[in-house]
Amino acid sequence: MSDNYLHMVPDDPYWRPDRTAAEEAANIVRGLFPQADHVGIEYKEAVTFFDAGANTESIHCAFCGSDLEDWWGDSMDQAAASDFSNLTVVTPCCGKSTSLNDLRYVWPAAFGTCALLVVNPGATSLGADQLRRIEQAIGSPLKLIWQHL
Ligand SMILES: [Zn+2]
Structure with missing residues (x-):
């Protein structure tokens, strides 16, 4: 079985949210993807390339x-x-x-030092209003990277 990942990556590759804001955003994401296997925040040591995998x-x-x-x-x-x-x-x-x-x-890809991660989101899109709520919570515009492995 193949896996699908949704990474939400801040617009600025070098920008990081503070922990509280990131947690709040992750909570909203959990509510939006109730069927997801996992929702969390990934912090990277250095700038990382989040790509679309087989979707590229x-x-x-x-x-x-x-x-x-x-x-x-x-x-x-x-x-x-x-x-x-x-x-x-x-x-x-x-x-x-x-x-x-x-x-x-x-498909879209982005560089970043952190991302909100949704494993097997159970959906293939996110509404503009929903995205705006997450962006407001985390404090930055986000790029949505849908990755299929
Ligand atoms: Zn050119």
Whole structure:
């Protein structure tokens, strides 16, 4: 049986919520996904890449839409060598300065040092109102990363 994970990752890859805010947000998430196997908060030692697993289809330039998959692998290796302390890149297609976090990932992926985690959420979407409640509790906009393994 395969597993599905939902990671909710703060917009800013280097931002962390305080424990109280994160707990409050996790409680809201528990209420929204009553069938989930597990809901919790993951704190990472360093910036981590949360990807879509088997859902990942492609990676594109957010400016011109070029397919960046080949270039992306090398850029990730370079950034990983310094624990993703610097995500700045220049796109090979149109020469624009951006962040690895701001490329167009299909499905969505994000960098972060912490995430709200839902294991086997039992749902495949989250309403905008519900997301806003979680964001208000944790104190940051969140990116939703649906991962299928
Ligand atoms: Zn481009």
